[in-house]
Amino acid sequence: MGKYLNPFTDFGFKKLFGSEPNKDLLINFLNQLLPKHHQIKDLTFTNNERLGATADARNAVFDLFCISKTGERFIVEMQKAKQNYFKERSVFYATFPIHEQAERGEKWNFKLDAVYLIGVLDFVFADNKDDQEMCHFVQLKDQSNRVFYDKLTLIYLEMPKFTKTEAELKTPFDKWLYVLRHLPELQKRPAKLQERVFGKLFKQAEIGNFNREERLQYEASVMAYRDMKNVIDTAAADGEIKGLARGRAEGREEGREEGREEGREEGREEGREEGALNKAKDIARKLLKKKTPLADIADLTGLSKDEIKSLSVKAAT
Structure with a gap:
Protein backbone atom coordinates (compact mmCIF):
# COMPACT_ATOMS: atom_id res chain seq x y z
CA MET A 1 0.00 0.00 0.00
CA PHE A 210 -5.64 7.73 9.41
CA ASN A 211 -6.92 6.43 12.72
CA ARG A 212 -7.43 2.68 13.12
CA GLU A 213 -11.07 2.74 11.99
CA GLU A 214 -10.28 4.83 8.91
CA ARG A 215 -7.42 2.53 7.95
CA LEU A 216 -9.62 -0.57 8.22
CA GLN A 217 -12.33 1.11 6.14
CA TYR A 218 -9.80 2.16 3.52
CA GLU A 219 -8.22 -1.30 3.30
CA ALA A 220 -11.68 -2.84 2.80
CA SER A 221 -12.44 -0.22 0.13
CA VAL A 222 -9.18 -0.98 -1.70
CA MET A 223 -9.95 -4.70 -1.68
CA ALA A 224 -13.43 -4.06 -3.10
CA TYR A 225 -11.96 -1.76 -5.77
CA ARG A 226 -9.37 -4.35 -6.83
CA ASP A 227 -11.93 -7.15 -6.86
CA MET A 228 -14.28 -5.14 -9.08
CA LYS A 229 -11.50 -4.12 -11.46
CA ASN A 230 -10.30 -7.70 -11.72
CA VAL A 231 -13.79 -9.07 -12.39
CA ILE A 232 -14.53 -6.39 -15.00
CA ASP A 233 -11.17 -6.73 -16.76
CA THR A 234 -11.50 -10.52 -16.90
CA ALA A 235 -15.08 -10.35 -18.22
CA ALA A 236 -14.14 -7.75 -20.83
CA ALA A 237 -11.20 -9.81 -22.09
CA ASP A 238 -13.35 -12.94 -22.23
CA GLY A 239 -16.08 -11.09 -24.15
CA GLU A 240 -13.61 -9.75 -26.70
CA ILE A 241 -12.13 -13.20 -27.28
CA LYS A 242 -15.54 -14.80 -27.76
CA GLY A 243 -16.71 -12.01 -30.08
CA LEU A 244 -13.55 -12.25 -32.16
CA ALA A 245 -13.81 -16.04 -32.43
CA ARG A 246 -17.43 -15.83 -33.53
CA GLY A 247 -16.60 -13.17 -36.10
CA ARG A 248 -13.79 -15.24 -37.56
CA ALA A 249 -16.03 -18.30 -37.83
CA GLU A 250 -18.68 -16.33 -39.70
CA GLY A 251 -16.01 -14.82 -41.94
CA ARG A 252 -14.63 -18.20 -42.91
CA GLU A 253 -18.09 -19.38 -43.89
CA GLU A 254 -18.41 -16.46 -46.28
CA GLY A 255 -15.27 -17.63 -48.08
CA ARG A 256 -14.29 -14.12 -49.17
CA GLU A 257 -11.98 -11.57 -47.62
CA GLU A 258 -14.82 -9.05 -47.54
CA GLY A 259 -17.04 -11.57 -45.84
CA ARG A 260 -14.36 -12.41 -43.33
CA GLU A 261 -13.87 -8.78 -42.39
CA GLU A 262 -17.59 -8.11 -42.07
CA GLY A 263 -17.98 -11.32 -40.12
CA ARG A 264 -15.32 -10.31 -37.66
CA GLU A 265 -16.86 -6.91 -37.08
CA GLU A 266 -20.44 -8.18 -36.90
CA GLY A 267 -19.38 -10.98 -34.61
CA ARG A 268 -17.73 -8.58 -32.23
CA GLU A 269 -20.72 -6.25 -32.26
CA GLU A 270 -23.31 -9.00 -31.87
CA GLY A 271 -21.22 -10.61 -29.17
CA ARG A 272 -21.20 -7.36 -27.23
CA GLU A 273 -24.92 -6.71 -27.64
CA GLU A 274 -26.18 -10.24 -27.05
CA GLY A 275 -23.77 -10.90 -24.22
CA ALA A 276 -24.19 -7.62 -22.33
CA LEU A 277 -26.93 -8.85 -20.01
CA ASN A 278 -25.31 -12.23 -19.42
CA LYS A 279 -21.96 -10.57 -18.76
CA ALA A 280 -23.58 -8.19 -16.27
CA LYS A 281 -25.14 -11.15 -14.48
CA ASP A 282 -21.85 -13.06 -14.45
CA ILE A 283 -20.10 -10.05 -12.96
CA ALA A 284 -22.86 -9.65 -10.39
CA ARG A 285 -22.55 -13.30 -9.34
CA LYS A 286 -18.80 -12.99 -8.87
CA LEU A 287 -19.16 -9.80 -6.86
CA LEU A 288 -21.87 -11.40 -4.72
CA LYS A 289 -19.41 -14.17 -3.86
CA LYS A 290 -16.98 -11.48 -2.72
CA LYS A 291 -19.75 -9.99 -0.55
CA THR A 292 -19.71 -6.69 -2.46
CA PRO A 293 -22.60 -4.40 -1.35
CA LEU A 294 -25.72 -4.55 -3.54
CA ALA A 295 -25.57 -0.81 -4.27
CA ASP A 296 -22.03 -1.14 -5.65
CA ILE A 297 -23.01 -4.13 -7.80
CA ALA A 298 -26.04 -2.25 -9.14
CA ASP A 299 -23.91 0.79 -10.01
CA LEU A 300 -21.31 -1.34 -11.72
CA THR A 301 -23.55 -3.68 -13.72
CA GLY A 302 -26.67 -1.60 -14.37
CA LEU A 303 -28.83 -4.37 -12.90
CA SER A 304 -31.52 -3.50 -10.38
CA LYS A 305 -31.17 -4.59 -6.77
CA ASP A 306 -34.10 -6.99 -7.26
CA GLU A 307 -32.35 -8.62 -10.22
CA ILE A 308 -29.19 -8.99 -8.17
CA LYS A 309 -31.11 -10.42 -5.22
CA SER A 310 -32.72 -13.00 -7.52
CA LEU A 311 -29.24 -14.09 -8.66
CA SER A 312 -28.26 -14.48 -5.03
CA VAL A 313 -31.34 -16.60 -4.31
CA LYS A 314 -30.71 -18.82 -7.36
CA ALA A 315 -27.09 -19.33 -6.31
CA ALA A 316 -28.21 -20.43 -2.86
CA THR A 317 -30.74 -23.00 -4.17
Whole structure:
Protein backbone atom coordinates (compact mmCIF):
# COMPACT_ATOMS: atom_id res chain seq x y z
CA MET A 1 0.00 0.00 0.00
CA GLY A 2 1.36 3.41 -0.98
CA LYS A 3 1.69 6.60 1.02
CA TYR A 4 -1.47 8.25 -0.29
CA LEU A 5 -4.98 6.91 -0.79
CA ASN A 6 -6.58 5.99 -4.10
CA PRO A 7 -9.33 8.56 -4.84
CA PHE A 8 -11.16 6.03 -7.03
CA THR A 9 -12.03 3.90 -4.01
CA ASP A 10 -15.32 4.70 -2.28
CA PHE A 11 -13.58 5.58 0.96
CA GLY A 12 -10.88 7.63 -0.75
CA PHE A 13 -13.31 9.69 -2.81
CA LYS A 14 -15.59 10.46 0.12
CA LYS A 15 -12.66 11.14 2.46
CA LEU A 16 -11.33 13.84 0.15
CA PHE A 17 -14.54 15.33 -1.20
CA GLY A 18 -17.56 14.12 0.76
CA SER A 19 -17.11 15.52 4.25
CA GLU A 20 -17.93 18.92 5.70
CA PRO A 21 -14.33 19.66 6.84
CA ASN A 22 -13.06 19.03 3.30
CA LYS A 23 -15.78 20.71 1.28
CA ASP A 24 -13.31 23.44 0.32
CA LEU A 25 -11.45 20.77 -1.69
CA LEU A 26 -14.64 19.88 -3.56
CA ILE A 27 -15.48 23.55 -4.16
CA ASN A 28 -12.03 24.25 -5.57
CA PHE A 29 -12.19 21.21 -7.86
CA LEU A 30 -15.71 21.96 -9.13
CA ASN A 31 -14.88 25.61 -9.79
CA GLN A 32 -12.24 24.49 -12.30
CA LEU A 33 -15.07 22.95 -14.34
CA LEU A 34 -17.83 25.52 -13.94
CA PRO A 35 -18.53 28.73 -15.89
CA LYS A 36 -17.88 32.06 -14.18
CA HIS A 37 -21.56 32.70 -13.41
CA HIS A 38 -21.84 29.43 -11.48
CA GLN A 39 -18.65 29.60 -9.43
CA ILE A 40 -19.33 28.15 -5.96
CA LYS A 41 -18.66 30.16 -2.81
CA ASP A 42 -20.23 27.67 -0.42
CA LEU A 43 -22.27 24.49 -0.63
CA THR A 44 -24.29 22.11 1.51
CA PHE A 45 -24.10 18.33 1.36
CA THR A 46 -27.50 16.64 1.22
CA ASN A 47 -28.78 13.08 1.40
CA ASN A 48 -27.29 11.19 -1.55
CA GLU A 49 -30.25 8.81 -1.96
CA ARG A 50 -33.26 9.82 -4.02
CA LEU A 51 -36.48 7.83 -3.97
CA GLY A 52 -38.53 7.09 -7.08
CA ALA A 53 -41.87 8.81 -7.59
CA THR A 54 -43.77 5.57 -6.86
CA ALA A 55 -43.19 2.57 -4.63
CA ASP A 56 -42.05 0.39 -7.55
CA ALA A 57 -39.94 3.08 -9.26
CA ARG A 58 -36.17 2.74 -9.16
CA ASN A 59 -34.26 4.84 -6.64
CA ALA A 60 -30.96 6.60 -7.23
CA VAL A 61 -27.92 6.67 -4.95
CA PHE A 62 -25.35 9.31 -5.88
CA ASP A 63 -21.72 9.30 -4.75
CA LEU A 64 -22.10 12.95 -3.73
CA PHE A 65 -24.97 15.41 -3.96
CA CYS A 66 -24.71 19.02 -2.89
CA ILE A 67 -26.40 22.39 -3.38
CA SER A 68 -24.68 25.76 -3.65
CA LYS A 69 -25.86 28.83 -1.75
CA THR A 70 -27.31 30.20 -4.97
CA GLY A 71 -29.32 27.03 -5.64
CA GLU A 72 -27.32 25.11 -8.24
CA ARG A 73 -27.42 21.32 -7.78
CA PHE A 74 -24.32 19.17 -8.21
CA ILE A 75 -24.14 15.39 -8.55
CA VAL A 76 -20.57 14.08 -8.48
CA GLU A 77 -19.93 10.48 -9.54
CA MET A 78 -16.59 8.69 -9.36
CA GLN A 79 -16.99 5.73 -11.72
CA LYS A 80 -14.38 3.05 -11.13
CA ALA A 81 -15.06 0.67 -14.01
CA LYS A 82 -16.74 0.70 -17.40
CA GLN A 83 -20.48 0.19 -17.12
CA ASN A 84 -23.13 -0.56 -19.71
CA TYR A 85 -25.45 2.44 -20.22
CA PHE A 86 -23.50 4.81 -17.96
CA LYS A 87 -24.61 7.76 -20.10
CA GLU A 88 -28.25 6.73 -19.67
CA ARG A 89 -27.71 6.36 -15.94
CA SER A 90 -26.28 9.88 -15.84
CA VAL A 91 -29.37 11.32 -17.51
CA PHE A 92 -31.61 9.32 -15.18
CA TYR A 93 -29.75 10.62 -12.13
CA ALA A 94 -29.98 14.20 -13.38
CA THR A 95 -33.79 14.02 -13.48
CA PHE A 96 -34.02 13.74 -9.68
CA PRO A 97 -32.64 17.20 -8.76
CA ILE A 98 -34.79 18.66 -11.56
CA HIS A 99 -38.00 17.00 -10.39
CA GLU A 100 -37.48 17.84 -6.72
CA GLN A 101 -37.44 21.57 -7.50
CA ALA A 102 -41.16 21.44 -8.32
CA GLU A 103 -43.12 23.47 -5.79
CA ARG A 104 -46.46 22.30 -4.52
CA GLY A 105 -49.58 24.19 -5.53
CA GLU A 106 -50.52 26.12 -8.64
CA LYS A 107 -48.29 29.18 -8.20
CA TRP A 108 -45.02 27.59 -9.29
CA ASN A 109 -43.84 29.11 -12.58
CA PHE A 110 -41.51 26.21 -13.55
CA LYS A 111 -38.36 28.24 -12.96
CA LEU A 112 -35.47 25.83 -12.36
CA ASP A 113 -31.99 26.20 -10.92
CA ALA A 114 -29.09 24.72 -12.84
CA VAL A 115 -28.18 21.05 -12.45
CA TYR A 116 -24.69 19.69 -13.08
CA LEU A 117 -23.65 16.06 -13.16
CA ILE A 118 -19.90 15.53 -13.04
CA GLY A 119 -18.59 12.06 -13.83
CA VAL A 120 -14.94 11.36 -13.02
CA LEU A 121 -14.31 8.18 -15.00
CA ASP A 122 -11.54 5.63 -14.60
CA PHE A 123 -12.27 4.44 -18.16
CA VAL A 124 -12.92 5.76 -21.68
CA PHE A 125 -16.29 5.58 -23.43
CA ALA A 126 -16.16 3.10 -26.32
CA ASP A 127 -17.28 5.73 -28.85
CA ASN A 128 -14.61 8.17 -27.60
CA LYS A 129 -11.62 5.83 -27.74
CA ASP A 130 -10.16 7.52 -30.83
CA ASP A 131 -10.90 11.03 -29.54
CA GLN A 132 -8.01 12.81 -27.81
CA GLU A 133 -10.33 15.11 -25.85
CA MET A 134 -10.62 13.88 -22.26
CA CYS A 135 -13.10 16.43 -20.91
CA HIS A 136 -16.61 16.39 -22.38
CA PHE A 137 -19.26 19.06 -21.67
CA VAL A 138 -22.75 18.01 -22.75
CA GLN A 139 -25.80 20.28 -23.05
CA LEU A 140 -29.13 20.13 -24.88
CA LYS A 141 -28.76 21.70 -28.34
CA ASP A 142 -31.00 22.27 -31.36
CA GLN A 143 -30.46 21.28 -35.00
CA SER A 144 -28.24 24.34 -35.55
CA ASN A 145 -25.96 23.29 -32.68
CA ARG A 146 -27.17 26.19 -30.52
CA VAL A 147 -27.69 25.59 -26.82
CA PHE A 148 -31.42 25.15 -26.30
CA TYR A 149 -31.33 24.77 -22.51
CA ASP A 150 -28.28 25.76 -20.47
CA LYS A 151 -29.38 24.66 -17.01
CA LEU A 152 -28.60 20.97 -17.42
CA THR A 153 -24.96 20.11 -17.99
CA LEU A 154 -23.27 16.72 -17.96
CA ILE A 155 -19.49 16.80 -17.57
CA TYR A 156 -17.39 13.68 -18.11
CA LEU A 157 -13.68 13.42 -17.34
CA GLU A 158 -12.08 10.38 -19.00
CA MET A 159 -9.09 10.13 -16.69
CA PRO A 160 -7.05 7.50 -18.63
CA LYS A 161 -6.63 10.09 -21.40
CA PHE A 162 -4.83 12.53 -19.11
CA THR A 163 -1.14 11.97 -19.86
CA LYS A 164 0.57 15.24 -18.90
CA THR A 165 3.72 14.99 -16.82
CA GLU A 166 4.40 17.16 -13.78
CA ALA A 167 6.60 19.44 -15.90
CA GLU A 168 3.70 20.03 -18.32
CA LEU A 169 1.20 21.18 -15.70
CA LYS A 170 0.11 24.76 -16.43
CA THR A 171 -3.36 25.41 -15.00
CA PRO A 172 -5.10 24.58 -11.70
CA PHE A 173 -7.31 22.19 -13.69
CA ASP A 174 -4.22 20.35 -14.99
CA LYS A 175 -2.99 20.01 -11.43
CA TRP A 176 -6.27 18.58 -10.18
CA LEU A 177 -6.32 16.02 -12.98
CA TYR A 178 -2.72 15.07 -12.25
CA VAL A 179 -3.50 14.52 -8.57
CA LEU A 180 -6.57 12.40 -9.28
CA ARG A 181 -4.65 10.34 -11.85
CA HIS A 182 -1.43 9.79 -9.90
CA LEU A 183 -2.10 10.28 -6.18
CA PRO A 184 -1.67 6.59 -5.16
CA GLU A 185 1.69 6.43 -6.98
CA LEU A 186 3.23 9.51 -5.34
CA GLN A 187 5.62 9.44 -2.41
CA LYS A 188 5.64 13.18 -1.77
CA ARG A 189 3.80 16.32 -2.77
CA PRO A 190 5.08 17.41 -6.22
CA ALA A 191 6.92 20.72 -6.44
CA LYS A 192 4.37 21.99 -8.98
CA LEU A 193 1.50 21.55 -6.50
CA GLN A 194 2.39 24.08 -3.82
CA GLU A 195 -1.00 25.81 -3.63
CA ARG A 196 -2.67 25.72 -0.21
CA VAL A 197 -5.56 23.58 -1.43
CA PHE A 198 -3.16 20.81 -2.48
CA GLY A 199 -1.31 21.06 0.83
CA LYS A 200 -4.55 20.22 2.59
CA LEU A 201 -5.41 17.49 0.09
CA PHE A 202 -2.09 15.68 0.56
CA LYS A 203 -2.42 15.88 4.33
CA GLN A 204 -5.93 14.40 4.19
CA ALA A 205 -4.84 11.74 1.69
CA GLU A 206 -1.85 10.48 3.69
CA ILE A 207 -2.71 7.00 4.92
CA GLY A 208 -0.31 7.36 7.84
CA ASN A 209 -2.60 10.06 9.28
CA PHE A 210 -5.64 7.73 9.41
CA ASN A 211 -6.92 6.43 12.72
CA ARG A 212 -7.43 2.68 13.12
CA GLU A 213 -11.07 2.74 11.99
CA GLU A 214 -10.28 4.83 8.91
CA ARG A 215 -7.42 2.53 7.95
CA LEU A 216 -9.62 -0.57 8.22
CA GLN A 217 -12.33 1.11 6.14
CA TYR A 218 -9.80 2.16 3.52
CA GLU A 219 -8.22 -1.30 3.30
CA ALA A 220 -11.68 -2.84 2.80
CA SER A 221 -12.44 -0.22 0.13
CA VAL A 222 -9.18 -0.98 -1.70
CA MET A 223 -9.95 -4.70 -1.68
CA ALA A 224 -13.43 -4.06 -3.10
CA TYR A 225 -11.96 -1.76 -5.77
CA ARG A 226 -9.37 -4.35 -6.83
CA ASP A 227 -11.93 -7.15 -6.86
CA MET A 228 -14.28 -5.14 -9.08
CA LYS A 229 -11.50 -4.12 -11.46
CA ASN A 230 -10.30 -7.70 -11.72
CA VAL A 231 -13.79 -9.07 -12.39
CA ILE A 232 -14.53 -6.39 -15.00
CA ASP A 233 -11.17 -6.73 -16.76
CA THR A 234 -11.50 -10.52 -16.90
CA ALA A 235 -15.08 -10.35 -18.22
CA ALA A 236 -14.14 -7.75 -20.83
CA ALA A 237 -11.20 -9.81 -22.09
CA ASP A 238 -13.35 -12.94 -22.23
CA GLY A 239 -16.08 -11.09 -24.15
CA GLU A 240 -13.61 -9.75 -26.70
CA ILE A 241 -12.13 -13.20 -27.28
CA LYS A 242 -15.54 -14.80 -27.76
CA GLY A 243 -16.71 -12.01 -30.08
CA LEU A 244 -13.55 -12.25 -32.16
CA ALA A 245 -13.81 -16.04 -32.43
CA ARG A 246 -17.43 -15.83 -33.53
CA GLY A 247 -16.60 -13.17 -36.10
CA ARG A 248 -13.79 -15.24 -37.56
CA ALA A 249 -16.03 -18.30 -37.83
CA GLU A 250 -18.68 -16.33 -39.70
CA GLY A 251 -16.01 -14.82 -41.94
CA ARG A 252 -14.63 -18.20 -42.91
CA GLU A 253 -18.09 -19.38 -43.89
CA GLU A 254 -18.41 -16.46 -46.28
CA GLY A 255 -15.27 -17.63 -48.08
CA ARG A 256 -14.29 -14.12 -49.17
CA GLU A 257 -11.98 -11.57 -47.62
CA GLU A 258 -14.82 -9.05 -47.54
CA GLY A 259 -17.04 -11.57 -45.84
CA ARG A 260 -14.36 -12.41 -43.33
CA GLU A 261 -13.87 -8.78 -42.39
CA GLU A 262 -17.59 -8.11 -42.07
CA GLY A 263 -17.98 -11.32 -40.12
CA ARG A 264 -15.32 -10.31 -37.66
CA GLU A 265 -16.86 -6.91 -37.08
CA GLU A 266 -20.44 -8.18 -36.90
CA GLY A 267 -19.38 -10.98 -34.61
CA ARG A 268 -17.73 -8.58 -32.23
CA GLU A 269 -20.72 -6.25 -32.26
CA GLU A 270 -23.31 -9.00 -31.87
CA GLY A 271 -21.22 -10.61 -29.17
CA ARG A 272 -21.20 -7.36 -27.23
CA GLU A 273 -24.92 -6.71 -27.64
CA GLU A 274 -26.18 -10.24 -27.05
CA GLY A 275 -23.77 -10.90 -24.22
CA ALA A 276 -24.19 -7.62 -22.33
CA LEU A 277 -26.93 -8.85 -20.01
CA ASN A 278 -25.31 -12.23 -19.42
CA LYS A 279 -21.96 -10.57 -18.76
CA ALA A 280 -23.58 -8.19 -16.27
CA LYS A 281 -25.14 -11.15 -14.48
CA ASP A 282 -21.85 -13.06 -14.45
CA ILE A 283 -20.10 -10.05 -12.96
CA ALA A 284 -22.86 -9.65 -10.39
CA ARG A 285 -22.55 -13.30 -9.34
CA LYS A 286 -18.80 -12.99 -8.87
CA LEU A 287 -19.16 -9.80 -6.86
CA LEU A 288 -21.87 -11.40 -4.72
CA LYS A 289 -19.41 -14.17 -3.86
CA LYS A 290 -16.98 -11.48 -2.72
CA LYS A 291 -19.75 -9.99 -0.55
CA THR A 292 -19.71 -6.69 -2.46
CA PRO A 293 -22.60 -4.40 -1.35
CA LEU A 294 -25.72 -4.55 -3.54
CA ALA A 295 -25.57 -0.81 -4.27
CA ASP A 296 -22.03 -1.14 -5.65
CA ILE A 297 -23.01 -4.13 -7.80
CA ALA A 298 -26.04 -2.25 -9.14
CA ASP A 299 -23.91 0.79 -10.01
CA LEU A 300 -21.31 -1.34 -11.72
CA THR A 301 -23.55 -3.68 -13.72
CA GLY A 302 -26.67 -1.60 -14.37
CA LEU A 303 -28.83 -4.37 -12.90
CA SER A 304 -31.52 -3.50 -10.38
CA LYS A 305 -31.17 -4.59 -6.77
CA ASP A 306 -34.10 -6.99 -7.26
CA GLU A 307 -32.35 -8.62 -10.22
CA ILE A 308 -29.19 -8.99 -8.17
CA LYS A 309 -31.11 -10.42 -5.22
CA SER A 310 -32.72 -13.00 -7.52
CA LEU A 311 -29.24 -14.09 -8.66
CA SER A 312 -28.26 -14.48 -5.03
CA VAL A 313 -31.34 -16.60 -4.31
CA LYS A 314 -30.71 -18.82 -7.36
CA ALA A 315 -27.09 -19.33 -6.31
CA ALA A 316 -28.21 -20.43 -2.86
CA THR A 317 -30.74 -23.00 -4.17
